[in-house]
Structure formats: structure tokens, C-alpha cells
Amino acid sequence: MEYHGRYQTFDPNKIRTYPISARENKVQLEDLVDPMNIGEFRFDVAPEVDENLKLLAGHLVRSRKDNLPVILFSGAHLIKNGLGLLLADLVEKDLVTCVAGNMATSIHDFELAMIGQTSEYVPQALEKGQFGMAYEFAYINTAMNIGNRYHLGLGESLGKMIMDEEFRQEVFRVIWKAGSPDSFLYPDKSVLAACHKKNIPFTVHAGIGTDVTDQHPSFDGSAKGGCSGRDFLIYTHEIEKLAAGGMVFNIGSAVTGPEVFLKAASMTGNIGKVPRQIITADFDIRPFNPAHITNESQTGYYFRDQKSIVVRVPEAYGGKGYYVEGNQKQTFPLFYKYVTEKLNA
Numbered sequence: 127m128e129y130h131g132r133y134q135t136f137d138p139n140k141i142r143t144y145p146i147s148a149r150e151n152k153v154q155l156e157d158l159v160d161p162m163n164i165g166e167f168r169f170d171v172a173p174e175v176d177e178n179l180k181l182l183a184g185h186l187v188r189s190r191k192d193n194l195p196v197i198l199f200s201g202a203h204l205i206k207n208g209l210g211l212l213l214a215d216l217v218e219k220d221l222v223t224c225v226a227g228n229m230a231t232s233i234h235d236f237e238l239a240m241i242g243q244t245s246e247y248v249p250q251a252l253e254k255g256q257f258g259m260a261y262e263f264a265y266i267n268t269a270m271n272i273g274n275r276y277h278l279g280l281g282e283s284l285g286k287m288i289m290d291e292e293f294r295q296e297v298f299r300v301i302w303k304a305g306s307p308d309s310f311l312y313p314d315k316s317v318l319a320a321c322h323k324k325n326i327p328f329t330v331h332a333g334i335g336t337d338v339t340d341q342h343p344s345f346d347g348s349a350k351g352g353c354s355g356r357d358f359l360i361y362t363h364e365i366e367k368l369a370a371g372g373m374v375f376n377i378g379s380a381v382t383g384p385e386v387f388l389k390a391a392s393m394t395g396n397i398g399k400v401p402r403q404i405i406t407a408d409f410d411i412r413p414f415n416p417a418h419i420t421n422e423s424q425t426g427y428y429f430r431d432q433k434s435i436v437v438r439v440p441e442a443y444g445g446k447g448y449y450v451e452g453n454q455k456q457t458f459p460l461f462y463k464y465v466t467e468k469l470n471a
Contacts, residue, residue: 127346131173138343145305146260150250151243158208158238158315159459159464160214169460171452178407178448179457183464185405186221186373195223195372197364199383202230205244205317207455210235210460214320220466222332224364225281225321227353228382232284233339233356234317236266239288239316240307258338261306267344268301269293279360280330280353285322287311301344327364329357331386341449362390367400369394377409378454386431387439405462408435409457414449 129135135139159167189196204213214235215223237244240262251257266284272293273283276291286293288310302308313319321328332354365387368374376383391401408431418426419433426432432449440447450457 127348134207138341138345140461141259141341141343141456143259143264143342144256146237146241146262146307147305148258150247151237151259151393152245152247152413153208153238153243155208155242155312155315158211161212161333161462162458164212164463164466167459167463168179169456169463171456174408175450175452175457176460177334178450179461180464182405182407182448183461183468184452186277186465187468189203189373189405190221192371195364196221196375197226197368197373197378198222198375198377199223199226199387200231201228201378201380203281203378204235204454204458205234205238206230206369209454209458210238210317212284212459213317214315215315216462216465217317217320217324217326217353219469220324222326224327224329224361225317225366226327226329226331226357226361226383226386228379229337229339229350232281232328232330233263234421235316235318236284236288239310239313239319241263242312242315258341260338263342264301264344265297265340266339267342267346267349268297270339271294271344271346272300273444274349274352277356278353278390279327280332280350281318281321281328281357282360283353285318285328288316289322324358327357327360329361329364330354331358331382358386358390361386363394364400365390365395366394366399368404371403372401373405373407374405374435374439376411376431379456380410380429380431380464382437384434388430388434391439391443401439401443401445403445404440405448406440407448407450408432409450409454409461411451411453414451 234244269287418424436447
């Protein structure tokens with residue numbers, strides 16, 4: 127990126143990268159939760175959590191039978207925790223109509239699609255100045271650059287890179303170098319790919335300087351902002367559909383997911399498409415006390431997921447909010463299990 131202002135800037139061309147094949151990762155293929163093996167899981171959740179998951183599963187299946195939207199915003203840990211295959215299966219079964227996430231969500235998904243591994247071991251990389259310095263993040267930046275030129279969304283650009291041969295080759299012609307992968311070995315492990323195949327939006331809501339892609343010479347903030355800005359409008363169009371009812375899930379996103387939803391819902395309400403009687407659900411590990419959301423001396427006041435998704439949104443729109451407390455490695459697979467059981471009942 128060029129800069130012609132009064133201040134000095136860091137020169138990213140000095141950055142030294144290394145091949146992603148040399149990186150140590152915490153998550154491997156064998157750590158992914160396979161939908162086919164969900165019956166072998168041993169679940170340990172509180173009785174009230176179990177009951178809420180059953181209720182939510184029933185709401186989801188009924189919503190889709192009534193052709194109502196089901197929108198799911200995920201933080202990065204759902205993918206890092208190996209749960210992406212469960213979400214991809216819900217997409218493939220037409221049970222989720224829009225997937226949204228922050229940039230890290232899509233980066234972990236990209237890594238799984240490319241090499242079948244993700245979750246860089248950060249402490250070891252930090253001390254060497256190598257955190258986030260795998261060369262292949264340039265693939266993402268180039269996909270955004272080309273996608274921005276075509277006026278595409280961010281999730282759409284990444285999905286096309288994984289699944290569309292012509293678009294992928296356009297990216298690789300710009301950025302591929304010897305020693306780097308020349309294909310995506312595991313597209314079947316990718317939520318981006320599942321959404322692209324089903325023509326379901328995967329919208330990415332990104333910041334600047336928040337992601338490892340931004341550390342590289344190939345990074346162009348205008349491309350990231352342009353593509354993510356279009357994703358926000360795609361996402362807001364999906365929120366419009368909640369005027370007839372539907373569901374909103376927020377999985378492990380304490381700030382970004384709730385705030386993106388609030389802005390989008392305000393926009394749709396402004397044009398007369400107010401969400402009506404929606405069911406909302408927030409999955410997180412923190413305890414929840416409804417009395418704390420109005421008390422500025424309590425930490426609960428400052429977490430937007432509990433305040434907005436569980437309480438304020440359903441109150442404003444005449445719906446009902448659920449809080450699912452617990453380790454998402456337990457709660458999300460159990461939710462998936464109940465959904466598939468109710469779907470097959």
C-alpha cells in the first residue's frame with residue numbers, strides 16, 4: 127500500500143516468510159469432529175443446558191420447514207475446535223441459510239482446506255518473530271485483491287479460490303511460488319467450500335490490523351475493506367428476511383457478532399423490515415447473570431453477546447433469547463446431534 131502522508135510507516139517488504147509446511151500446528155485432521163461419529167460422543171452438560179439445546183434444535187428444524195432464515199455467526203474457535211464439519215453438514219442439509227464470522231474464522235477454515243491443519247503454535251512462533259509469517263497467507267490477500275477488482279465479497283472470494291478452478295488459477299498465477307501448495311488438498315473440510323457449493327453466503331466481517339494476513343507485503347487494506355464491506359451488505363440482506371421470523375445464532379463471539387447484527391438489524395428496520403419474533407441463541411463458556419447487563423460495575427455489562435443476543439434483541443423484536451453456557455466442544459456437537467435427530471424423526 128502506498129502512503130504519501132506526513133508520518134513514517136513500517137516497510138512490510140522487509141518481512142521474511144517461511145513455507146506453511148514448516149509450521150507447527152495444534153489441530154490436525156484427526157482432531158476434527160466427524161458428523162458420522164457423533165453417536166460415539168460422551169456429553170457432559172448441565173441439565174438446563176441440555177434442555178435449551180433440545181428446544182433450540184426443535185426451533186431450528188421447524189424454522190427451516192417453514193422456510194424461515196437461520197443465520198449463524200461464529201468466532202474463530204468453532205473452526206479451531208474442530209467443529210467446522212458439523213457446521214458444514216448443517217449447511218449441506220439446508221439448515222443454515224447464512225454463515226458469518228470474523229476474519230480469523232475464515233483463515234482457520236482456509237488452512238484446513240489447504241493443508242488439513244490449523245491453529246499455529248503461537249508461543250514458539252512469537253519468540254522467533256514468525257507468528258503469522260507463513261508465506262501462504264499471501265494467497266488470501268491475493269484472493270481479496272482480485273475479488274475486490276471484481277467487486278465480490280470476502281467470503282465469496284475465498285470460497286471461489288477453494289472451489290472455482292478458473293478463479294484459483296488467477297490467484298495462483300499472481301502469488302504461487304515453488305515450495306508452496308498448488309491446490310487445496312481438503313476442500314471437504316471447509317465451511318467456505320460448503321457454502322460456495324450450496325450458494326449460501328459466508329460473510330466475513332474484518333478489521334484492519336487484526337489478522338495475520340495484514341502482516342504481509344501482499345496486504346492491501348482497501349481490498350480487505352472493500353470485500354468485507356460488501357459482505358456486510360450481503361449479511362444485512364439476509365437479516366432483512368427475519369421480518370417474517372427466523373433464528374440467529376452467535377457462537378463464541380463476544381463483540382463482533384452481536385455488533386454486526388445490531389447494525390444490520392437497525393438498517394433493515396429503517397426500511398421497514400424489522401425482525402419479528404425471532405429466536406436468538408448465544409453459545410459461550412462464561413457464566414451469565416441477567417442482572418449484570420445493566421450494572422456497569424459488573425463484567426457482564428461489557429459483553430455484547432449476553433446483553434444483546436440473549437436479552438435486548440429478543441425483547442425488542444418480540445422473540446425469545448437463549449444462553450447456552452459451556453465448552454462449545456460439548457455444546458455444539460450435542461446441539462448438532464439433537465438437530466439431526468429431530469430432522470430424522
